Amino acid sequence: MISKRKLLGLAATFGLAGLIPSLAMAKNPFDFQTPVTPIAKETLYIHNLFLIIIAVIFTLCLGILFYSLVMHRKSRGHKSALFTKPTTTKQWIFTIIPFLALAFIDYVVLGIPAFHSILALADTSHADMVVKVTASQWKWQYEYPKDGIKFTSTLSTPQSQISGKQPPDKHFLLEVDHPLVLPTNKKIRIVLASNDVIHAFWVPAFGIKQDAVPGYLRNTWVDIKKPGVYRGQCAELCGVGHAFMPIVVIAKPEAEFTAWLAQQKIKQARAATAENKNFSKRELLARGKSVFKANCAACHQLNGMGIPGTFPPLAEGKAFSASPQMLEQLRKRGFYKNGKIVMGPVKDHVDIVLHGIHGTAMPAFVSQLSDADIAALVTYERNDFGNHTGDVLQPSQVKSIRSTKK
Numbered sequence: 001m002i003s004k005r006k007l008l009g010l011a012a013t014f015g016l017a018g019l020i021p022s023l024a025m026a027k028n029p030f031d032f033q034t035p036v037t038p039i040a041k042e043t044l045y046i047h048n049l050f051l052i053i054i055a056v057i058f059t060l061c062l063g064i065l066f067y068s069l070v071m072h073r074k075s076r077g078h079k080s081a082l083f084t085k086p087t088t089t090k091q092w093i094f095t096i097i098p099f100l101a102l103a104f105i106d107y108v109v110l111g112i113p114a115f116h117s118i119l120a121l122a123d124t125s126h127a128d129m130v131v132k133v134t135a136s137q138w139k140w141q142y143e144y145p146k147d148g149i150k151f152t153s154t155l156s157t158p159q160s161q162i163s164g165k166q167p168p169d170k171h172f173l174l175e176v177d178h179p180l181v182l183p184t185n186k187k188i189r190i191v192l193a194s195n196d197v198i199h200a201f202w203v204p205a206f207g208i209k210q211d212a213v214p215g216y217l218r219n220t221w222v223d224i225k226k227p228g229v230y231r232g233q234c235a236e237l238c239g240v241g242h243a244f245m246p247i248v249v250i251a252k253p254e255a256e257f258t259a260w261l262a263q264q265k266i267k268q269a270r271a272a273t274a275e276n277k278n279f280s281k282r283e284l285l286a287r288g289k290s291v292f293k294a295n296c297a298a299c300h301q302l303n304g305m306g307i308p309g310t311f312p313p314l315a316e317g318k319a320f321s322a323s324p325q326m327l328e329q330l331r332k333r334g335f336y337k338n339g340k341i342v343m344g345p346v347k348d349h350v351d352i353v354l355h356g357i358h359g360t361a362m363p364a365f366v367s368q369l370s371d372a373d374i375a376a377l378v379t380y381e382r383n384d385f386g387n388h389t390g391d392v393l394q395p396s397q398v399k400s401i402r403s404t405k406k
């Protein structure tokens, strides 16, 4: 028989062997991102605690199991035990102690911190600030309700990298045109909504991953302790563009954030004045092209030729076939005739962009694009992709169409 001391030594060795991989995980590229919010810190702590405790228990039990298999084998003269339940006091102790120890570990050592972090995660009360995040296929809209600021954030990784013509750069598919900017050391409540399907707002360094569900408002919160650039992604499969809606958050100290906010306000006010002016056709086409790229090209493609059966081309006279329901919707709106796309009247065209096509993937842009954006967009569409309608639309016209009830 092996001595008790030897047995303990063996168990300790196995226990340590289990610890080493979990400790080694602390600094390797597969590890979690450095946590920068209380929630992220807490959940990472719990994760490591769980991992270490579980690894120790696992290796300890496995060690005892292997030890027993080897040392008590038949060839050494051992016989199977015949008892079906503990009988001696010693056996009772060896049964009850592990049971109590496991219950203690589960419900106290692991249970209390886990429960605490789940409650903390859900506690969005006493926020210093509220940001509204609206997801749609396939972009994020960020809104600062108190300051009346709102903008859309879309992927800015160039198409040439996506198609493999150029090598991917460091932040491939993790770069956007307008990042979300937030102050550090403030409790920020994030209210999540979705315009179409379920998306999920996930920023690993913040320790949050919250679904955005159409028809519901969901809450989460962050309190970023360190200025920096943090990247995340939509974490709920939401269609073909799912991989193309990253999240970039820039966390700035409060003073810098306030300055940024003031600047945004000026920018938005200036843009609002600019809305009322008349643009030249050249200006409209240039602006329309960039608005199209950011908002429409994911479905209708950069060249406006769409995807057969799914997304119609925007070119007059192009053939398009799809499900009868889709085609019927298009026909009703005056954009489809005899198997081909036709350019409907300007007013209906603006209407489609403003309100989308109900029951199809064509989204409404009424709350995302300004009058000038839409004027530019529609002018661009009607004079590119092989279209030559010659129509030039001004923001004031879009404004009046926008205000007439549909």
Ligand code: HEC
Binding pocket: 137, 138, 292, 295, 296, 297, 298, 299, 300, 310, 311, 312, 313, 314, 315, 325, 326, 327, 329, 330, 335, 341, 342, 349, 352, 353, 357, 360, 361, 362, 363, 365, 377, 381
């Ligand atoms: C999420 C995908 C998606 C996005 C983004 C999208 N569309 Fe569409 N669009 C569609 C679908 C699908 C249809 C066809 C709907 C139907 O069958 O009735 C459509 C139809 C249209 C039509 C009428 C048909 C045609 O071919 O002329 C126009 C015009 C149009 N979209 C313009 C736009 C513009 C402008 C944008 C950007 C502001 C845009 N779409 C963004 C999916 C999209």
Ligand SMILES: [Cu+2]
Binding pocket: 135, 136, 138, 198, 199, 200, 234, 235, 236, 237, 238, 242, 245
């Ligand atoms: Cu998504």
